[in-house]
Amino acid sequence: MSYIPALSRDAVSPAVAASLDAVQKKLGALPNLFRTFAHTPVALNAYLQLAEVAASGRFSAKQRELIALAVGERNGCDYCLAAHSAIGRMVGLDAGDIAAARAAGAKSAGDAATLALAQRIVDTRGHVPTEELDAFKAAGFDDAAILEVLVNVVLNIYTNYTNHLARTEIDFPAAPAARAA
Known part of the structure; x- marks a missing residue:
């Protein structure tokens, strides 16, 4: 309830x-x-x-959904995992893309680097080690991309935490349980 x-x-x-x-x-x-x-x-x-x-930023709708899934997984937000799994399918993600994103994986190296950074921002509360930021840049990104990943992470933390506090009733098909690591 x-x-x-x-x-x-x-x-x-x-x-x-x-x-x-x-x-x-x-x-x-x-x-x-x-x-x-x-x-x-x-x-x-x-x-x-x-x-x-x-x-309006550099990340496509698909990429923003991948970030939402990676952040929702890290924050344990069942509502957002269900919602972004459904919305992700609407923008062209398949079940494999969705499952991979939850583990910071993606078909492209750039997307995988983006999802890894998104999860590290969550894990470290923004204190991502310099060598990890450098690795993100070495994957072809710049300072602006770091900040845009952050904006997307913050947006999803906001919805994750809203759902945690509100205990929002899930009105999307439930997301499958995450695979064991």
Whole structure:
């Protein structure tokens, strides 16, 4: 049971309802996470604005979903793993891509380096050792890419932690259990 309940669209202010309508139009549904954010326009708009900014960066929708899966796995967020598995399929990821991303693996070396950095940002709370940052750059990235990975990590930590605090009811097909290492 949710600790912070997902609100119905009718229970929110007109401004929040308009934002929820836009989410529903884009996704074809109104996930419980957004209805939870709807308790305050601050929470909802913080997510929407940061997601929009992240989408304007160098990482494609597929790459952003891979990052979301890697971060969701590291933070143990069942809601986000379910959501990003479903959304990932919508943007062209297959079951193998999804499973690999959760373990910071990917078909391309660049994506694998990005996911490894994303998980290390989570693991080290941003104190990633210099040699690991250098290895990311040696994989073909620059300082701007490091910061864009960080933006995507922060966006996903925000949703992961919201779901942990709210105990958001999962309204996507459950993600499979992670493979044993």
